[in-house]
Amino acid sequence: MADRSFLSWPFFDERHRALADDLDAWAQTHVATIDHSDTDAACRTLVAALGQGGWTRHSGAAAGETLDVRTLCLIRETLARHDGLADFAFAMQGLGTGAISLFGTPAQQGEWLPLTRSGQALSAFALTEPQSGSDVANSTMTAVEDGDHYVLNGEKTWISNGGIADVYTLFARTGEAPGAKGLSAFIVPAGLTGFKVVERLKTIAPHPLATLRFSDCRIPKTALIGEPGQGFRIAMSVLDVFRSTVAAAALGFARRALDESLARVTTRQVQGAPLFDLQMVQGHIADMALDVDASALLVYRAAWAKDTGAARVTREAAMAKLFSTDQAQKVIDKAVQLHGGDGVRSGQKVEELYRDIRALRIYEGASDVQRVVIARQALGAYLGG
Template identity: 75%
Template sequence: MTDRSFLEWPFFEDRHRELATALETWCVENLGTVDHSDTDAATVALVRMLGEGGWLRYSGPDPEAPAPLDVRSLCLIRETLARHDGLADFAFAMQGLGMGAVSLSGSSGQREWLARTRKGAALSAFALSEPASGSDVASLATTAVRDGSHYVLNGEKTWISNGGIADVYTVFARTGEAEGARGLTAFLVPADTPGLEITERLEVMAPHPLARLTFRDLRIGADAVIGTPGEGFKVAMSVLDVFRSTVAAAALGFARAALDASLERVRARQLFGAPLSELQMVQGHIADMALDVDASALLIYRAAWTKDTGAARVSREAAMAKLFATDQAQRVIDKAVQLHGGDGVRVGSVPERLYREIRALRIYEGASDVQKVVIARATLKNT
């Protein structure tokens, strides 16, 4: 059983501990029933299950509620889901990321979509990255030209999670109010809008629904603008500021799963007439893994607690959490593969699955090198 003593840390309130306990029970009872042989179908099924279970109400909180956003809850949910099923974590996260802009900045009409995604009745996607614009958001090239009461979108997006199966996309395009980051706008685009094409489905080593999108003279009403024209970069960063900590939490869930599997392995496996766990070298690996897990958790829940207690921005804290937790989870999982020996690279084993799952987290929503830039700039500015 995964160590749960961290729930007693002062970052958490009783409602967080109750949430973690309830979700743990739900995961054990439900996630083993989903067939993953068809990734698209599995993702849709998981979204529906999460909606029916009530968990998606955390993914895109009602902006009019007394407490519209609780990052600690988001992190606890992603950590728990990732520990049980990486695709379940993906399904939850994309509902939140895709509707994050609407939750934080959307109009009352746009929130009708939020109501659907919170129930699992619709899938959402966040369309920001482009073939020549990933980490450098300010250089994106997709354009949205004003034409009376409409905008006309042209361009391309790639590596879009839920691409091809989403019902609605949050799309970022250049509207030209100013140069660079100050000339971007966010739009809410239903998937059936004429001019939106799924150009390519992308296959990756840990199966997730991903696609390249093309916009060809797509016309959308001005009421599709999320927030204010020209403020799209701020909208995007406000969403990533929240969800970057949750990526770290997903990595933590993978790391805990690797540690759990390793503890079971070294206790059961005999070598030279004794359990592996009695070898000092093995104990050293276990100590390193436990240290990396706890240090990651401290950074993650510090960032989440800081945001929940009123900080306007947590870019530095979130960047530290994501950088450290994703990098250390990679180390923990690699040690788990080593401790499992040949079984660690057998297709379908827990370490092999985790080994494929973790690598992408060091790239998306801000690659590790980009997080170092964020941390360095914040440190230089504040000291």
């Protein structure tokens, strides 16, 4: 059984503890029964189930509400511990409409959030381009004014939920200034003329991913989120919130790997004694438990800071994502080693975790990018002090 003692930490209110317990019980009943053989269908089914269970209502904030980042992190950690695709399905409902929750007009929020929060519509976040992954300011996709519309031209790639989403938050260059200051954010429904899915991308851990092409695709000016030229700030604000939740998902993967390892080393016999009796194995378990708890402290510090009024948690979120994703990779690698040949057998949980974790060290800011962010934040604090 996964360690639950962290729920007594002062980062949480009673409502958070109740939610974590309820979701854990729900996931045990609902997640394991979903067929994963068709990834697209599984994601649609998972989003619908999460909606019916009332969990996707936490993915966005209705008018007058604020996103509770501790809740988002607890949900992602719990779902990731049970099933990586369930975590992905929930996460994209939040990331895909994060800009609408934080910056959308009442009309925009009223149109889309009831659908995504209920699991009736799938959402996506379209930021990355073929030539600009971490370098968002190098985006070349354009949105040119034409009367009461904008005309979109360009490509987006590595878009999660690409090809199955009903609505995309998309970032394009409107040209108010060079670089990051010339980007704007838009709401783009699927199925528009000039909007085409040109490639579905396959990865080691199956997820719906695609390259999208926009050719003279017209959207009304009412699709603009915020003001022209605010797109970079909007994107970074959304990532500030959801980057901590990526760390929480990594924490969930690591926690499951530790649980699987404890089950293995206490039942596997070596020379007539449990594997756990070997001091080297005890050392591995100790390192894994340490990394899990240290990750949890960083994750929930960042989430707590945001929820209690911090304007930005760039440093805290970057630290949480960097440490939790990197250490989860190490924890899971140890779990595979402790399982021996079974650790690399297709269909085993630790083998699945080994594939699931790798992408988290890349998306929403690769590990080395987080190091740059942390270093710049440290320098800024030093010079400012």
